Each structure stands twice: as C-alpha cells, then as structure tokens.
Amino acid sequence: MTLPAPKKVVLAYSGGLDTSIILKWLQTEYGAEVVTFTADLGQGEELAPAREKALKLGIKEENIFIDDLREEFVRDYVFPMFRANALYEGQYLLGTSIARPLIAKRQIEIARQVGADAVCHGATGKGNDQVRFELGYYALEPDIRVIAPWREWAFRSREHLLDFAEKHQIPIAKDKRGEAPFSVDANLLHSSSEGKVLEDPAVEAPEFVHQRTIAPEDAPDTPTVITIGFEKGDPVSINGEAMSPATLLTALNQYGHDNGIGRLDLVENRFVGMKSRGVYETPGG
Structure with missing residues (x-):
C-alpha cells in the first residue's frame, strides 16, 4: 500500500551536510513543507549556522526551531540513567543513546504545535539510533508518520549524495569530498x-x-x-x-x-x- 505524501515534516536537523541533503530530499521527493529542529545538547558546536543554512535552503523563519535542552538533558535523562546504573554491554554509559528520546520528545511537541503529519531523522539503517528515535516517536504519537531517508532513498554511494548536494546548491565543505577519517x-x-x-x-x-x-x-x-x-x-x-x-x-x-x-x-x-x-x-x- 502506498502512503500519501506527508504535507509537513519535522526534521531533526544538525545543519551538517547529511541532514541538509535530507532536508532538500524531503522537499523534492515529497513536496513537503519542512520544519527543522536543532537541539543544543552541549555538543560544543555553534548552532547559529544551522539556522542560516536552513534559511538558505528555503525554510521559513517560523519553521526553524533551535532549543537549548542542556539542563533538561542532564536533569531528566542523564541523572536518572545514572541512578539506575544503566550500562550497555556492561560498560558503555549510553552517551548517544540517552539523548535520542529527548530529541524525539521535542520533535513530537513541535509536530503538534505546527500541525505536522510526519517526523524525520537522519539515523542510518544499520545502527541503533533509528530504533531509539522511532520508538520514542511512536510511544508519544502512535499514529505519526516516520520518514527514515537512509532506509528509503535511492542513493547508493557517498558520491551520489554529493552530486545531489551540488545539483541543489547545498554547500559542501572541501573535506567532505574525501572520506572523513571517522x-x-x-x-x-x-x-x-x-x-x-x-x-x-x-x-x-x-x-x-x-x-x-x-x-x-x-x-x-x-x-x-x-x-x-x-x-x-x-x-x-x-x-x-x-x-x-x-x-x-x-x-x-x-x-x-x-x-x-x-x-x-x-x-x-x-x-x-x-x-x-x-x-x-x-x-x-
């Protein structure tokens, strides 16, 4: 069964190349209005460029959300996790994992606020983050449409992604043409x-x-x-x-x-x- 195209999508947006490509892909593939959400979780990066990049890609000012979630992240997610002594594989302190439910929660809140019928994340189809995001979405809004580009689009290589970026005038840093070391x-x-x-x-x-x-x-x-x-x-x-x-x-x-x-x-x-x-x-x- 083919689902109807979403009308408005809330995208978890970092401002980096991959999520910028996803943003443009949502516009070209679905013709959807895109709302970007960027979370400040203390990643140590300047977030103003994410706003500027979203504007350059045609996102309306009122559809750009950048939220400082650092206190909520530590108070309501990190500290309870430490109280529970939660470890993965008996060693890993779940540093990436514990942030995903908070991002998903805020995306759903924004979707309700703006009347979006879909949410989108940039996690690959091979990792655990896709599961964390999507279980979070569905737990809070069981009927929400979830778009996972890395499982859906036709791009088969990094070069295809970069060609798409060039075609749609998405800025590419010089080091992105080569493979990042990690x-x-x-x-x-x-x-x-x-x-x-x-x-x-x-x-x-x-x-x-x-x-x-x-x-x-x-x-x-x-x-x-x-x-x-x-x-x-x-x-x-x-x-x-x-x-x-x-x-x-x-x-x-x-x-x-x-x-x-x-x-x-x-x-x-x-x-x-x-x-x-x-x-x-x-x-x-």
Missing part, C-alpha cells in the same frame, strides 16, 4: 567515534580520535581531589559550590579531561545484528 557524535555527556580508521578492532585507536580527554600517560602524576555533594541520588555541588545539572556535568567533564578519565574502546552488538567498534569518551560520567 564519524563523531557528541553531547554534554560524551563523544563517540566510529568507522574508517576504527574499523579494525585489532588496531589501536589513533590518539587524534579522542575528543574529550588527554591520554592517561599525559595526565598529572599527582591526584586531583574533589568532593561531590548529592541530594536524593543526584549530584548538586562540587567542593561545596551548588551548581545546576548541566553546569555541574560541564565542570566534571573538565576534571575528567585533565586527568585522562573516561575512555572506552568497545566492540558492541547492534540491534540489527551487526557488530560495531566505538571509541567513547565520558569524562564527567
């Missing part, structure tokens, strides 16, 4: 790196892969002592100074960075049956 996802809790130079688990990850920590060999030989105050199971202060959840995690990230804490190199099982190697850094966690 892919990165980041938020206030962690960064994860995978692919390319990390494909062979027998080869040690190059030092340049690490985004959030110095090497343990370069860490100080003297201990750094801090005192973390807790209330009802959640951290609320460092060395007696009260802090908001996001501010506290930011401070802990710096302590972890400076002391070479929080690295994990893991070959994990994906939901779809594949195995994947990831280099994760969670210095504050």
Whole structure:
C-alpha cells in the first residue's frame, strides 16, 4: 500500500551536510513543507549556522526551531540513567543513546504545535539510533508518520549524495569530498567515534580520535581531589559550590579531561545484528 505524501515534516536537523541533503530530499521527493529542529545538547558546536543554512535552503523563519535542552538533558535523562546504573554491554554509559528520546520528545511537541503529519531523522539503517528515535516517536504519537531517508532513498554511494548536494546548491565543505577519517557524535555527556580508521578492532585507536580527554600517560602524576555533594541520588555541588545539572556535568567533564578519565574502546552488538567498534569518551560520567 502506498502512503500519501506527508504535507509537513519535522526534521531533526544538525545543519551538517547529511541532514541538509535530507532536508532538500524531503522537499523534492515529497513536496513537503519542512520544519527543522536543532537541539543544543552541549555538543560544543555553534548552532547559529544551522539556522542560516536552513534559511538558505528555503525554510521559513517560523519553521526553524533551535532549543537549548542542556539542563533538561542532564536533569531528566542523564541523572536518572545514572541512578539506575544503566550500562550497555556492561560498560558503555549510553552517551548517544540517552539523548535520542529527548530529541524525539521535542520533535513530537513541535509536530503538534505546527500541525505536522510526519517526523524525520537522519539515523542510518544499520545502527541503533533509528530504533531509539522511532520508538520514542511512536510511544508519544502512535499514529505519526516516520520518514527514515537512509532506509528509503535511492542513493547508493557517498558520491551520489554529493552530486545531489551540488545539483541543489547545498554547500559542501572541501573535506567532505574525501572520506572523513571517522564519524563523531557528541553531547554534554560524551563523544563517540566510529568507522574508517576504527574499523579494525585489532588496531589501536589513533590518539587524534579522542575528543574529550588527554591520554592517561599525559595526565598529572599527582591526584586531583574533589568532593561531590548529592541530594536524593543526584549530584548538586562540587567542593561545596551548588551548581545546576548541566553546569555541574560541564565542570566534571573538565576534571575528567585533565586527568585522562573516561575512555572506552568497545566492540558492541547492534540491534540489527551487526557488530560495531566505538571509541567513547565520558569524562564527567
């Protein structure tokens, strides 16, 4: 059965090349009005360019949503996860995973606000994120239409994507013509790196892969002592100074960075049956 084309789609939009291609593809493939949503989860990137890029691609100002979700992310998602001692494969602190339900929740809220009949994510058809996004959507809005371009479109190579971008005048950074050495996802809790130079688990990850920590060999030989105050199971202060959840995690990230804490190199099982190697850094966690 062929579904009718969606009229208005809320896209989880980073402003990067892939989601910019998805944005234009939604317009050309479905003729849909696109609403972009960009979440500030503490990924450390300037988000204003995402707004500018969306405007250049024909998105109306009122259809561009950029929300600072850092405090909600840490308070309502990261801290409860830590209280539950939730680990994947017995080691991984679920840094990427825990952000997806929050993004999905906000997308559904925006869809209701603007009267959209579909939502869209940029997760590939091989990873776990597609499941996280879509279970979140359906849990909150069971009848919502979900568009997953990486499972639907006809592009079969990176070159096809880049050709589509050039045809539709989507800006391509010079380094995008070559293969990136590895892919990165980041938020206030962690960064994860995978692919390319990390494909062979027998080869040690190059030092340049690490985004959030110095090497343990370069860490100080003297201990750094801090005192973390807790209330009802959640951290609320460092060395007696009260802090908001996001501010506290930011401070802990710096302590972890400076002391070479929080690295994990893991070959994990994906939901779809594949195995994947990831280099994760969670210095504050």
